[in-house]
Structure formats: structure tokens, C-alpha cells
Amino acid sequence: MKTPRTLRCEGPAAVRGHIVKVFVLTLLLLVLPFAACSFEDESREIRMAERSVGDGVPAMVRLPDTVRAPQGSQRRVEATYRLSVDLAETPRDTTLFMSGLIAHATIRWNGHLIEDRSQRPDDPLPRSLARLRLLDIPEEFVRTGENVIEIRATGPGLVSISPVHVGTRASLESRYEHRALGGMVGPAIVAAIVGSLALCVLLLWIKLRDPLYGYFAVGSLAWSLHTAWMVFPRPLLSAPHQTVWTVSLYSFFVAMLVIFCVRFSGWRWAWFDRGAWIASLSAPAVLYAAGALGYLDGTAQVWLLSWIGVVAVGLAAVTRYAWTHRNAEGLLLVSSGAIALAFGVRDWLVNYGGADNNHISITRYAGLLFVVFVAWMLINRFVRASRELEVVNSELEQRVTSKSAELTHALRLMRDAKDGAEAANRAKSTFLAAASHDLRQPVHALGLYMAALAGDGSRDDRPYLIHRMESSLAALETMFDSLLDLSRMDAGVIVPQAVPFDIKHMLRRLADEFAPLCASKGLRLSLRISTGARVRHVFSDPVLVERIVRNLLSNALKYTSVGGVLLTCRLRGSKPICRVQVWDTGRGIPEAERQRVFEEFYQVADAGQERTDGLGLGLSIVDRLCRLLEHPLALRSTVGRGSCFSFDVPGTLKVPVLAAQLAAVPALDGFAVAVVDDDAAVRESMEILLRRWHLRVFAGATAEDVIHRLASEREGTLGAIVADYRLRDGRTGIEAIHFLRARIGDRIPALLVSGDSSAPALDSMRASGFDCLSKPVPAARLRSWLAAAASCGRPASLTEAARQS
Secondary structure (H helix, E strand, O other): OOOOOOOOOOOHHHHHHHHHHHHHHHHHHHHHHHHHHOOOOOOEEEOEEEEEEOOOOOEEEEOOEEEEOHHHOOOEEEEEEEEEEEEOOOOOOEEEEEOOEEOEEEEEEOOEEEEEOOOOOOOOOOOHHHHOEEEEOOHHHOOOEEEEEEEEEEEEOEEEEOOEEEEEHHHHHHHHHHHHHHHHHHHHHHHHHHHHHHHHHHHHHHHHOOHHHHHHHHHHHHHHHHHHHHOOOOOOOOHHHHHHHHHHHHHHHHHHHHHHHHHHOOOOOHHHHHHHHHHHHOHHHHHHHHHHOOOHHHHHHHHHHHHHHHHHHHHHHHHHHHHHHOOHHHHHHHHHHHHHHHHHHHHHHHHHHOOOOOOOOOHHHHHHHHHHHHHHHHHHHHHHHHHHHHHHHHHHHHHHHHHHHHHHHHHHHHHHHHHHHHHHHHHHHHHHHHHHHHHHHHHHHHHHHHHHHHOOOOHHHHHHHHHHHHHHHHHHHHHHHHHHHHHHHHHOOOOOOOEEEOHHHHHHHHHHHHHHHHHHOOOEEEEEEEOOOOOOEEEEOHHHHHHHHHHHHHHHHHOOOOOEEEEEEEEOOOOOEEEEEEEEOOOOOOHHHOOHHHOOOOOOOOOOOOOOOOOOOHHHHHHHHHHHHOOOEEEEEEOOOEEEEEEEEEEEOOOOOOHHHOOOOOOOOOOEEEEEOOOHHHHHHHHHHHHHOOOEEEEEOOHHHHHHHHHOOOOOEEOEEEEEOEOHHHOEHHHHHHHHHHHOOOOOOEEEEEOOOOHHHHHHHHHHOOEEEEOOOOHHHHHHHHHHHHOOOOOEEHHHHHHHO
């Protein structure tokens, strides 16, 4: 996933670039108010005046001067100021400028009226640009030497006048413009910019619902409203209410922005947030109470100073953030926060000290700097988050597309598996419908032959009946062998045991075995072996290879009516690989059915002939065994002319162990074998077979029965154990073997036989470590295992084991 871009890892050069930008922007923003505050010209400034309030005694005061009504009331106040200016020569364009005339006043120059705004003394005091005075003095009113300026001021609650400047219009007009621009027009522009940014961030907060964006947006919007309110041409409220609510609005936006700074830095002070909210919302009540007691102005000044101290808390929070992260965001926050705090202290001192009765508040410009920086950071965060979200959405779409493709593929596989399962189910249903006849036929014939044999038939018929019974039994056994072979391969029981062996000897033996059957059908069986002296042996599992050839020969005889069958073995090119082929001159296999002949329970249909014997499993077993042995199987066929099945067996230079070189197998006469099987018929047939081999047999349904029979003989010995896997009452042959070994000897050879091909049974038998054979067990295979067990050593004695224990 793409790593989100961040400013955290910026290098020193990038940080220096941000520092330069900060200072350049700061200087540009501060040029306007400082230029207005520190303007210098050639005018004469008059700061001393003679003031008389009502009928009181005149007194000298220093300007700016403010006269308030007693106890902060809104009673009408009147004051007269007399100022004098000494002009060495009479200028042609004498102009008078006052930066703050907060009153309804008449102004006279040497007794001549030059302005009269006292017609409505009960109106609210002038605000904004109305507080500035730039008056041209007619030339005839000006005289060389002393000139007297008289200002009669009236107003509700207070009057206040600033120092008076006298000079040329060119110099004082520039001062007027700078004052108007820095004190009124500039703040109006700042209010518009801050308000616009606040609304943008407010929209982001509505979209994101992040409290950080909400605090900043609400605080900045309140700051914008406060700035616009302070420079509005007319007061929105009367004198006491105006003071209360402007100070309350100041408290509110400071609280919101400081909470933002604290949260932005990662601090979580729930008590601080609650305290800031309570203090800001309680401001109107506190100020109204102070106004009722006559201390509104003093309380307002203290209240403003306390909130300037709260700003210091926000500055400390962002300073901690900047120190921890050392990125451009922290640098911008600390710079703008420090400037805002310094400018706030300066404005409070100027206002509280009375140095200027209509001073330019530079805190508003610091607010613009702070709001612009923070809004840029928040919007930049939102843009980065949006881009990262786009990347995530793109990756998600890719993942959804990929998962959809995987799901489509999985559904296709499921449909294929379902179709395969349905096809297999149909095939098995077809098999059960058709094979039930094939399975019942030999059983039915066997029953009839047995009935005939038990009747009054002549003794001359008995050999014939017995022969036919053996044929029916052989056919039935062949069908069950095919089913069991298929089941064992599905269960993974058949594990190839590759050894070198003489394949030519095997093919000759099979040809001799099938020759009589071919002759009985009027067919000829030919054998051709052309491997020469280069390859005498092959490397594979001889039992499974023989099973393949036997099934191919049986299949060829089933579908051949005229001609014959050819069994060949030849070298494949120059490589030591023998190719075994079975040719027939049968009906052939249509091209459309050449893949299906290897499916289970499938037989090539032919309307002209009867259904062949068997279950249609021979070629399926051949295909599975060839894949198990990794011997490539091929088929060529021509309809009406015959077919050829072939598979390749690798040759080897290894020499097989000859039978003559094997150790002599000890005689089985008198060898004692324990047989544990809960099926009485199987147990009895096993006992009859073993006794014909001259073995001593101790058979029982349980291991305890075997011990009981052994104990009845003196000096009874035991050489091997043959146990069925699944016994009665949930027991297993594994438990029976362990029981017998514990009572007699732990080295007794043991063999597990089972007809259960389920996965749990197979896993349990493999984990036991005992030899295992699947039912039905061929007699030759059982005799071979017993011969190997007899060669293991001296049989164990029950009495000796009891004596040792």
C-alpha cells in the first residue's frame, strides 16, 4: 500500500524554506498596521489642552483625554477643549487632523466655525471612519503667530479626543489614509478572509465530524465576527451592551482556538475544555454584574487580560507539539501563536494605558496570520487524507475486482465440481441399474447349480456342476476385486513398491494363462518380445504392472469376436524404456468415446451385441494404476478394425534378487497362529485354511478368547497374530494385538486385515505400525506373510511369559 506523504520527514533545507516563508508573510502582514502606527510627517502635534467640564474650573490635560459620566452611567457629558498652535508663517493649505474624536463636537479655529456635528447629541458615539477628522482651514482664518482651536464635545456616557495635528494637507492626508486603511479597511478585509476560511473549515467539519475542525471553524468564525463588529460604522447595541457582548465574543473565540491548540498538540485535558467553555459562556453574566456595580470598564480590561493569559496555554501546547514533531506544521503554529500573543499584550497595554484613544488593533492581523496557517494545515490534511482515500479506494477496487475474479473462478470450479459430481452420480446410478443384473447373474447361477447339486441328479453331473459353480464364483470374485481395487486406490491404500523384475517372464506367464480362454472363444493370442539383450529388467511394482496387463488382456478378449489378441514388448527408441502393447481386432472405439472408456462404470455400447460381463471398471483401474506408477498410457483405435492400448515402463541395470538366492523359507508345520475375528464364518474359514497348511490355530472372537485357548494347552507357543481391524463392542484389532503382546511377548509379528476403507480407519491402521492387508486377502499373500513371520525367530511361550512376569 502507498505510504501517505507527510511533512514529518522534511530535511533541513525544506524546514529553512518554511521559516523564510513564515517571516516574509509576517512582515507583509505587519507592514500595514505598523506603517499606520508609526507614520512621520512635518505636521505640528498638539498634546496639551485646557479642558473645562460643564461649569467647572478649566484645567490643563494631556491628550488623548477621556471624560466619563459618573459610575459608568450613560448621562450626557459635555467638555470644552482649548488648544493653541503657534505658526511662524501663514501656510496656504493649513489642515487639521484628529485620529480619534469620539464625541459629537463643534470645532472652531480662532473663533470661526469649521465643523459642527453637535446637532444630535443623543445619537451613539461615532465609530470607525467617523472618528477620524481631516479638516481644511480656510486661509483667511489662519494667522501668523498664535492660533486658538476650540473643541466643544458632547456625548452619552463619555467624550474622548486624541492629539491634534496641524500641517499641510499633503502630509496629513497621508496620515488620514494610513489610519483609515490600517484601522478600518484592513480589519474589514481581515474579517472577510478569516470568515471565508472559517466557513471552508466548517464545511470540512460537517463532512468529517472531527472535533478538531469544529473548534477551529467556530473559533475563527467568532473572531471574524468580532473584528467586523469592532469596525462596523454604527454600533449594533447601546453602550453597556456593546461592551459586554464584544468582550464575551472575544472570550468565546479565544476559548475555542485555545482548545483547538491543546487538542492539536495531542493533550487531552477534559477539565481544561470544560473550564474554557464555562468561563467563555459565563462572560455576559460576569460583565453585566460588574456593570450594575459601576465597574464595567475595569472588569472588561481584567477579563481581556485573563484571556490573553489563556492564549499562553495554547502557545505552550503548540510549542510542545513543535518540539516533539519538529515539522513545518509545528513551526508555523508556534510562530503565529507567539505573534498573536505578543500583539494581544501590546493592544491591551495601549488600550489600558490610554496612549491612543482610537488605536489600531494589530492583534487582528496576527489572527489573520494564525488562521491562514492553521486553515492551510487543516485543508492540507484533508487533501492528503482524500488522496490517500482515493488510493485506498483504488486498491480496494482492485482487490474487489481480484476477489470477484477469484469468486467467479471458484464458482466456475464449484459448477464444474457439481457437474462432475452429478455426472458421477448419474454414472453410478447407471452402474447400479445395469450392474445389479451382472452381480446377480453369477449369484443366481451359483444358487441354481447348488440346488441341482443337492437334488437327485446323477453323480455324472456333479463334476460339471462343480465346474460351473467355480466359474460363477470366479466371475463374482472378479467383479468384487475390481470394485475393491477401485476403492483401495481412492482411499490411498495402494502404495507402489518398485523393484527390478523380469517383465519378459511375466508376459510369457500371462500369455500362457490367457491362451486357453482365447482358444475357447476361437481367437488366437500372440506374444512378441523384442527388447534384445540391452534391457532384461524393468523397474516398477510387478504386482501392479501385472494387474495392468491382466486388465488390458481381459478387456481385449471381451470386445473381440473374430481375429485375435497381440501382446508385445519392445524398446522405445534408444532409451532404456519398454513399451508394452495389447492389440485386438475387436469392434474399435469411436473417437467421441475414447476419453470416456477410462471412466468408472462405463462400457462402450454396441446394439449388435449383448452386454459384456463385468462392471466397466477394468480400463478405469488401468488408467489410475498407470498414473500412480507414472507410466504413460496411450490408446489408438479404428472403428471396425480394433484397438491398441500401450504403456511405458522404465528399464534398469539393477539385477533382481533371484528366488534361488533367497533364504530358505522355514516350514510352517506346527507354527502357531492366533486369529482374532468376530465374524464366525470368516474365523472358521480362516481356521480351516491354516490347518490345511499344517499350522496350529488359536482362533477367537476376542483376544481374551485366544488367551483362554492358549492357556488350555501346556507349553503353548504363539508365532504370529492375525486380527481383524474392526471388532465388536467398538474394539479394534490394534487393541487385541497390544493385549496379546502384553500377555505373551512384545515381539510377536502381527497382521491387521480389514474391509474398512474409510479415512479414519486407514489412518489408524497406518499409525499402528503393524502390517496391513485389505480384505479379501489372497491365500498366497497370507501364506507369504506367515512364512516371513515364521522366519523372524523363536515363537513366544505363554507359560514362559507368565513365569517371567
